[in-house]
Amino acid sequence: MKKILTILVSFTFFASAQIFYVIDDKVEVFDPIANKKIGIISRGTFGEKVKEDDERIILKVQGFLKNKDTKTLYATKNTMLPLIVFDDDNNKNSLEIAIVKNKVSEDQINAWADAEILYYDTCSMCHAAHAPKEHTMLEWEGIFTTMRAFAMPTDSEADIIIQYLRAHAIDGYATDDDE
Template sequence: MKKILTSLFVLATFSLAKNIVYSDEIISLYLHQNDTKVVGRLLPTNAFEILEEQNAKVLVKINGYLNPKSPSVIYFNNSQRIIVAAFSKNIKLNFSQIKKGKNGKWDKVSIKIWADKKDFFKDNKKMLSRAKELFSNNCGICHALHSEKEFSANAWPAVFKSMVNRTGIDKKDQWLIIEYLQKNAKDFKIK
């Protein structure tokens, strides 16, 4: 009897578990399942939840923070410009507010939106490790390698983009490395 109860508990827990995944590449986002017009992009290394699968698309839930001055961008935390997802400016989006920001902090929000189905990962450790390796192997060729902690989270995208053309880093990996650098910056703040 105890084995049956334990099995039922494990099964119930497993069925209630959220399907949280990550991508190591930029994912296109769509308002509706059958849309072909891309309305946004989800950047690598950021967690999202798969709610439903339909053919080549998945309905996902993305959580993050919304700066009232940039209502078409979801950020990783409530005070830094670490982008989770960015959307076209003229698109009407249906954000759900989770928590109102106070004292200049941004609102915590979520959005349900369709995305291309890809090979997703259960954690982002390997992709962050690969990003670190790409950064270390390519960004110290012309000068001494900068420490990840040398720049702020808000400064890293411009610093990286100013030098990336002199490296062998593929375009598809650039946002992977930027996200890695921002999440290891000297002033990085966890949500």
């Protein structure tokens, strides 16, 4: 009976957790207590809402640390997709961050919408664009490096496209294309 009750309580907790996604590139994040800027968070990064006020939302974000890299929190174990680049050293793989409310959404599709359009517009000029889930992050790195010379996106556009491809790759974390 205790197991059933524990499972029910756990399910209720996770079902009620609100998940938010960063909807813009290079968004500043702050220490929620000191209200000091601590770094830059990437588009699509998600976190569980802890609390909010009129201007900010506090999210619990989790990721992976790379040996000897104290300035970056990564989305996946392969450490190819940065979530947060810190201003100072960080040694936590789970932390609470404050972010301006208009830079997050509960809709993951909203977080990636313009990046997806940019990818398909840029990468279908010469051929049909491949679905991001067709390749791993590492494969996309090589493919995009080769194809970039033909499509000629700006540096900013290239950053957005490769981030979109990595997040939506077979080994990426984004799930909006599964819905």
